[in-house]
Amino acid sequence: MITLTWKRMVTSIAIISKFLVLIVVALALLEAYLWLIFYRKPRKKALGLIVYGLEVIDASMILAVLYMILLRAKTPPVRALEFGVIFFVLSLAVIYLLSIPRVSKLGLAYLLIAPAFVGVLFLILYPFGYEIYLAFTNAALRTMRHPSFGLQYGIANFRAVFTGTVAHKATFWQVLIRTILWTVINVFFHVTGGMALALLLNRPMKLRAVYRTLLIFPWAIPQTIAAMALRNEFNYMYGFFNVMLRRVGLSPIPWLQNPHWAFAAVVISNIWLGIPFMMVIILGGLQSISREYYEAAEIDGANAWHQFWNVTMPLLRPVLTPAVILGTVWTFNNINVIYLITQGGPQERTDILVTSLYKAAFSFYRYGFSAAFALVIFVFLLSFALIYLRLTGGMKAVYE
Numbered sequence: 001m002i003t004l005t006w007k008r009m010v011t012s013i014a015i016i017s018k019f020l021v022l023i024v025v026a027l028a029l030l031e032a033y034l035w036l037i038f039y040r041k042p043r044k045k046a047l048g049l050i051v052y053g054l055e056v057i058d059a060s061m062i063l064a065v066l067y068m069i070l071l072r073a074k075t076p077p078v079r080a081l082e083f084g085v086i087f088f089v090l091s092l093a094v095i096y097l098l099s100i101p102r103v104s105k106l107g108l109a110y111l112l113i114a115p116a117f118v119g120v121l122f123l124i125l126y127p128f129g130y131e132i133y134l135a136f137t138n139a140a141l142r143t144m145r146h147p148s149f150g151l152q153y154g155i156a157n158f159r160a161v162f163t164g165t166v167a168h169k170a171t172f173w174q175v176l177i178r179t180i181l182w183t184v185i186n187v188f189f190h191v192t193g194g195m196a197l198a199l200l201l202n203r204p205m206k207l208r209a210v211y212r213t214l215l216i217f218p219w220a221i222p223q224t225i226a227a228m229a230l231r232n233e234f235n236y237m238y239g240f241f242n243v244m245l246r247r248v249g250l251s252p253i254p255w256l257q258n259p260h261w262a263f264a265a266v267v268i269s270n271i272w273l274g275i276p277f278m279m280v281i282i283l284g285g286l287q288s289i290s291r292e293y294y295e296a297a298e299i300d301g302a303n304a305w306h307q308f309w310n311v312t313m314p315l316l317r318p319v320l321t322p323a324v325i326l327g328t329v330w331t332f333n334n335i336n337v338i339y340l341i342t343q344g345g346p347q348e349r350t351d352i353l354v355t356s357l358y359k360a361a362f363s364f365y366r367y368g369f370s371a372a373f374a375l376v377i378f379v380f381l382l383s384f385a386l387i388y389l390r391l392t393g394g395m396k397a398v399y400e
Contacts, residue, residue, distance in 0.1 A: 027115050032092055033058055034114055038107030040099035047098045054091040061088055070126050134371035141365035157372035166356040166373060167364070170348045179332060179352040182267065186331045189271045191324060194278025201279070202286045212283075219276035227340035230269045231256075234341070259349030262342050266350055270337045274330075278323060285319030286312070321392050325385050332381060353377050 037055060042048040061084055136154035139147035166172050201212055218226065233240040234255035242252035255265045289312065297307045313320075335354045338344060344351035344359065351359075357377065361370035 027118065029088060029092070030062070030114055030118070031111055033062070034111055035107070036092060036095050036099065038104040038110060039101060040096065041102040043098060043100050051095050051098050054095050058088055058091055066121075069122075131371050131374060134368055135375055137368045137371075139367035139371075140369075141367075144365075144367065147368065153368060154372065157369050158376070160369055161373050161376055166353075167344070167348055167351060167359040170351055170356060172376075175351055175353055175356050178263075178350075182263075182270075182352050183328055183331045185267055186270050186274060187324065187327050190274040190278045190327055190331075191320075193271070193275040194280075194282050197275065197279045198282035198286055201283055215279060216276045218273050219280070223273060223336045224340065226273055227269065227337050230265075230272075231341045234265045256342060257346060259346055262346060262350050266338050266341050269341060270331065270334060273337065274327065278327060281319060281323040282316065285316045288319075289315045317392065321389065325388060328384065328388075329381050333377075 033055075042051045133149065134147075135157055136151065137147040137149045138153045138156075162172055164171070166175055197215060201208060201215075205211075232238075236242060236252060236254055236257065239255065241255065245252055253261050255261050293311045293315070294307055297311050302310065332352075333354050334352075335358060338350055338352060338355050339358070342350045344355045348356075353373075354377070357370055357373050360366045360373060
């Protein structure tokens with residue numbers, strides 16, 4: 001067991017600090033390079049060859065570094081890297097001295113986008129590309145050092161997802177039906193509960209700020225802490241729910257021992273945790289609707305129900321559509337609540353796709369299979385988002 005000591009903590013902090021400094025320096029050099037490209041031009045045409053030549057060399061060095069990092073090419077010696085950094089800095093200085101200022105309409109945009117693009121490249125695009133690569137390999141615990149890549153491995157992995165077991169005994173289709181049921185129930189109660197609370201809080205009342213603060217608590221608490229606390233509340237002997245059932249003369253419920261009650265327990269927990277987020281989003285949308293629309297509807301004789309369906313809901317659509325999509329994706333991929341309360345048990349009867357995926361990757365070490373499984377989940381969610389946007393017309397307000 002590794003013991004946490006002050007020396008180890010200081011060493012870890014030093015390593016992290018060096019890494020952060022390295023990132024900041026690299027982004028600063030990239031920004032300086034782009035600034036010279038967009039906001040400087042050669043003093044004379046004769047110097048253009050030198051300036052543009054150095055810019056091309058610097059661009060080649062940037063691409064070479066990206067190639068070494070992303071494709072895991074052989075790392076050059078430390079001295080070569082130091083020489084490359086020194087040459088890059090000196091070349092930027094030479095370009096600056098041999099150039100004069102110029103006006104650029106797009107320069108600021110590229111300078112602002114560059115750090116975000118680098119972040120997206122390393123944190124999203126590269127992992128996603130590597131996931132696709134891994135799905136077409138036979139990567140597992142025994143072959144992880146040198147996995148074989150090929151179309152036949154990809155076909156085998158995707159076939160195993162749909163025809164075999166995704167964790168221990170559960171099949172993909174069993175877990176998919178449970179995941180859809182889990183998502184539909186949770187999102188329905190998130191939206192309806194959030195809508196009801198938002199409508200109440202949107203009305204004039206005393207202590208409205210206090211009510212808003214209290215209702216947002218479940219969302220403000222870190223989900224890990226809330227889920228672990230809720231696990232104790234579902235304890236058969238000492239949990240809050242069974243204690244209250246005993247006090248009113250009812251029999252205690254085996255929340256975490258019976259598969260059906262265990263599924264009900266995680267659903268109740270996630271509903272409680274998810275309603276505040278939807279309430280905040282819908283409340284913001286309600287407050288953006290002008291009171292003039294309701295006054296016009298009242299003049300036309302519309303009652304409260306007609307005003308809700310013909311005024312409130314259409315005007316909430318641009319807010320509600322992305323909120324429902326986000327809520328669906330988050331609920332579909334919510335591993336925290338299920339894993340921390342039931343670990344997918346008993347008998348894998350509370351597993352959803354992401355918990356089965358986690359077990360396949362980190363309990364059974366089926367890395368190639370897990371990558372293919374993750375891509376299947378991604379396709380499901382992407383298809384849902386596109387179909388939902390098309391059916392609801394949620395993006396019309398953006399284009400109109």
